[in-house]
Amino acid sequence: MPGIGSGLDQGGWQFPKIKPGDVRLLVNFELPGIPGRLAETGGSDINTQILHARIAYSPAVWITAAAIPLMLLAPALWNGYPLLQWDTGGYLARWYEGYLVPSRSTAFGLYLHFGEDSAFWINLAIQALATLWILQLTLRVLGMAQPLRLLAISLVLILTTALPWLASMLLTDIFAGLSVLSLFILAVHGERTSTPExxxxxxxxxxxxxxxSATLGVLLGLCAVGWIARPFSRGRISIAGLTQGSFTVVAGAALLLSTNFALSGQLAWTPGGYGVAFGRMMQDGIVARYLGDHCPQQQLKLCPYRDRLPATADQFLWGNSMFNTLGRFQGLNDEMGFIVLHSLAEYPAWQAKAAFAGTAQQLVHVATGEGSNVWLGHTYGIFEHFLPAQLEAMRAARQQRGHLDFTAINTIHVPTALASMLLAVILFGHGLRLRPFDDLTLLAGTVSLALLGNAVICAVISGPHDRYGARMAWLATLVVLIAAFRHFAGSDEPSRPA
Structure with a gap:
């Protein structure tokens, strides 16, 4: 077929390039849901080559669009029910209980309530389709929009990272990584997206x-770094893009306050910050030291228990400890806040050392499945109390019958995550040495900073957990895959718009 060139990205997918002289008219491709446009190039009649292009690429588009969401939801399909986690019940209960509880977003609770009638499969469909869209859009703005390339990258992510487990689970974690990419696209490549996008x-x-809150903190930190770095980016980061990205954080905070008010009648932030931070300080030994130094003078509820504090924050907050005896968050919140603030003032060097050590530990805590392969007593109780119609299906799932084991899976996921994180930082460092740096450097830098920010926030506030690392580590693998495809296959268009 004469006149077919290397390729032209249109609307997120690659179509054959038609040389000048082949097309005279302005032509709109109309693959379902994928608008595209060929510029007027002059020449004779069109039709045959355009029709052949559409026929040739339609199967790849449809195969990719169908296969990726199904692969992302493979764990849930195997399980026979959406995957649950220890924290799932706390989110589910927000609609029914009508009050605020520590670290449980009412916005996410409403999102889960929306999918209850479908046994939450509509939530998983949203998560899978959002993941497909963000991956496709990321490749498109980087000039790598080809269906089979998207399929190949997605397949590697599904086989080697926590991504399908995150997409198949009723938990906030899938949105943590997706939001980093969506912020990157909006702030750095907004000019390459349409208004609806x-x-x-x-x-x-x-x-x-x-x-x-940790996701909000990561996004806020990325926006702050973007504003600091913008004067040195040589125009790669626009004021308009950063402004739009920054307003997403403001809108997110407003959304949380609104849903908190709608469900509880309180215009307040989600509680629990002091309690979670207290647990981390107790785990580091700081609380015991503070109680030992001040109990003779200060009448604190925890003083009689200062020699019997649990070894970990999880045992204190969620186990059978004196925390329950003393009224949990309602009975101890003020005292925990008092100890947290005064401990920061009295032991700053110890706090800094603990924060540094916790961050280092969090960076290597990346195993998949934490909190989902154990007995989920609280979540089961929420189902029994508020969703009895779903008990039979939930209990019949493989997860609830003890068939969920991540030991073999993590022999792949953990080394992949650690190697990818290291390579992403190397790619970022290498790109900074080049002037001007390209889009891949910006993406590698964004992901590297997101991983570091996530580690700092989660380690300092609540202590290192594999769950917090796994929800972000797949981003580093994506960066490495994009770099590999660029190196061996090249991109479909220049890094910068003409």
Whole structure:
């Protein structure tokens, strides 16, 4: 077929390039849901080559669009029910209980309530389709939009990272990584997206910020670094893009406050910050030291228990400890806040050392499945109390019958995550040495900073957990895969728009 060139990215997918002289008219490709446009190039009649291009690429588009969501939801399909986690019940209960509890976003609770009638499969469908869209859009703005390339990268991510387990689970974690990519696209490559896409990116990022305080903190930190780095980016980061990205964090905070008010009548932030930080300080030995130094003078509820504090924050907050005896968050919140603030003032060097050590530990805590292969007593109780119609299906799932084991899976996931994180940082460092640096350097830098920010926030506030690392580590693998495809296959268009 004469006149077919290397390829032209249109609307997120690659179509054959038609040389000048082949097309005279302005032509719109109309693959379902994928608008595209060929510029007027002059020449004779069109039709045959355009029709052949559409026929040739339609199967790849449809295969990719169908296969990736199914592969992302393979764990849930195997399980026979959406995967649950220890924290799932706390989110589910927000609609029914009508009050705020520590670290449980009402925005995410409403999102889960929306899918209850479908046994939460609609939630998983949203998560899988959002993941497909963000991956496709990321490749498109980087000039790598080809269906089979998207399929190959997605397949590697599904086989070697926590991504399908995150997409198959009723938990906020899938939105943590997706929001980093959506913020990157909105802030750095907004000019390569349409107005509807910008609106969807804004909404996804704002919703993700409202689902978890750590996610909001990571996004806020990325925006702050973006504003600091913008004068040195040689125009690669625009004021308009950063402004839009920054407003997503504001919108996310407003969304959380609104849902908190709607469900509880309180215009307040989700509680629990002091309690979670207290647990981390107790685990590091700081609380015991403070009680030992001040109990003779201060009448604190915890003083009689200062020699019997649990070894870990999880045992204190969620186990059978004196925390329950003393009224949990309602009975101890003020005292925990008092100890946290005064411990920061009295032991700053110890706090800094503990924060540094915790961050280092969090960076290597990346195993998949934490909190989902144990007895989920609280979540089961929420189902029994508020969702009895789903008990039979939930109990019949393989997860609830003890068939979920991540030991073999993590022999692949953990080394992949650690190697990818290291390579992403190397790619970022290498790209900074080049002037001007390219889009891949910006993406590698964004992901590297997100991983570091996530580690700092989670380690300092609640202590290192594999769950917090796994929800972000797949981003580093994506960066490495993009770099590999660029190196061996090249991109479909220049790194910067003409």
């Amino acid at each position: 910008k609106c969807l990116l804004f909404g996804l990022t704002a919703f993700a910020a409202a689902t978890h």
